[in-house]
């Protein structure tokens with residue numbers, strides 16, 4: 001099967017600037033403290049290949065670099081070292097409310113988001129009803145109201161409904177399933193299953209062992225920015241739980 005995501009030696013270095021306490025000498029001669037810049041590597045030498053149709057779950061503790069890696073694959077962040085090659089478009093089910101404008105109506109936002117993600121006017125018209133149906137009756141009732149009037153769960157519903165309707169071959173999913181209510185989560189699972197059945201590739205970040213086992217056949221384990229294990233999901237979770245000192249995530 002063909003490789004659709006190939007990461008080789010990927011490193012991301014973040015800068016953390018901090019201003020030191022002023023020294024008397026600096027106060028006298030400069031009037032301000034000099035700024036020292038610290039850096040740290042959020043990802044370090046990460047490498048893997050993902051094949052078309054694979055369902056891969058990414059695990060790791062808080063701050064281990066999971067979201068950063070997804071942003072690199074989505075093309076939002078460029079790596080400081082190494083390369084990432086992505087064959088085909090990516091549908092980012094991450095930070096789902098990010099691109100929406102609070103003062104615009106839900107209807108306008110739906111059009112803008114779908115358009116920005118590459119759907120044509122005809123495609124949006126054709127899919128409009130399905131997208132709103134998926135988002136649910138509360139979102140439908142609020143279609144002509146400002147987006148900011150939606151509850152945060154409803155905002156996520158609309159975002160998921162738009163992005164999951166895209167034709168992209170690769171889907172990145174980051175903890176969005178943790179936000180919706182139970183009924184909506186089930187709808188999202190069903191949609192993700194049908195995307196997989198159609199041969200799309202799924203890259204999922206989650207702290208839920210249940211979700212990871214349901215979708216991920218293969219697991220990647222990030223620890224402090226380094227990929228410490230790449231293998232069958234069960235084995236990766238066992239190692240992760242062992243490191244965390246728990247039996248369940």
Ligand SMILES: Nc1ncnc2c1ncn2[C@@H]1O[C@H](COP(=O)(O)OP(=O)(O)OP(=O)(O)O)[C@@H](O)[C@H]1O
Pocket residue numbers: 014015016042060061062063064065066067068069
């Ligand atoms: N823009 C940024 N500038 C500086 N540091 C950042 C930035 N974005 C993330 N970080 C840091 O990079 C590290 C990795 O963050 P990341 O969000 O990728 O972790 P994560 O594994 O997704 O964590 P979580 O499970 O808590 O969501 C963290 O230490 C975080 O504070």
